[in-house]
């Protein structure tokens with residue numbers, strides 16, 4: 165079988181809800197992102213949409229544990245769930261996978277769930293691209309719900325917010341966390357705030373978030389709720405799940421889901437085009453020797469001339485592109 169035949173046969177199996185084929189296609193888009201167009205062409209007539217939820221928070225706040233318990237509840241409701249865990253610490257996705265599997269042992273063998281962990285460091289093709297492609301594969305598979313777990317501090321993980329419809333920001337007792345998240349710009353993006361580990365306290369932090377929300381004007385009329393959970397003992401989980409469904413209903417009824425879908429795709433299309441255009445220009449119009457010359461010039465004759473040198477190259481590129489078009 166040729167590579168194309170293998171992809172076609174895997175795609176056909178995915179359409180028949182074969183999880184092994186899904187796992188193999190995910191591995192292909194992860195490792196060989198250039199094959200994405202070959203893969204997705206087999207799903208062009210599928211119209212299925214999944215509802216995409218993001219769980220974000222500092223390392224160790226309980227994202228994986230919460231993902232496990234809420235996914236279990238969704239499975240109990242008869243839904244199919246695809247999970248993506250972005251692990252910033254592990255340099256190997258294998259390690260991340262095992263770590264998260266331990267926390268999600270209760271669900272990972274369920275026939276209606278599929279989970280994938282990605283190590284965010286050193287990812288070929290970029291983590292946000294891999295996450296986007298996996299969400300697309302989950303949608304092709306027919307998942308009702310997709311949960312993306314991410315630490316959300318680096319730019320790469322931050323991009324994940326453009327892909328989800330409901331963002332759950334998770335915090336834990338202790339003020340440091342709110343300040344850290346405020347600095348990272350994460351705190352403002354929540355559709356739901358969950359203070360996890362409520363067995364260790366958490367009332368104080370919930371009050372702090374409520375005060376922050378009091379200072380915010382919500383144009384849409386939707387004010388993010390603050391929920392307290394203990395993921396280990398399953399406390400507050402029903403409230404958390406209910407607030408997720410409430411937000412889903414809000415974005416669907418208000419029509420803002422369409423805006424979110426639009427930005428999910430326009431963001432992705434621009435990113436992909438940008439990557440391709442950058443490659444095309446760097447390969448065809450930028451001469452490595454010329455760049456080396458600017459560097460040499462800067463070191464020998466002074467660094468302040470780099471801008472005029474770059475301008476000269478840029479003008480040349482613009483001219484060549486115009487000539488070719």
Ligand SMILES: Nc1nc2c(ncn2[C@@H]2O[C@H](COP(=O)(O)OP(=O)(O)OP(=O)(O)O)[C@@H](O)[C@H]2O)c(=O)[nH]1
Pocket residue numbers: 221222223224225226227228229230251267315360361362363364393394395396397
């Ligand atoms: N006391 C208490 N511990 C919890 C709770 N939820 C999770 N934990 C524990 O917190 C630790 C971290 O949980 P994880 O679910 O791995 O947290 P995470 O946010 O996914 O961590 P990273 O993926 O490494 O960022 C584990 O030891 C959990 O057992 C909770 O509600 N209460």
Ligand SMILES: [Mg+2]
Pocket residue numbers: 227228229249264313
């Ligand atoms: Mg985790």
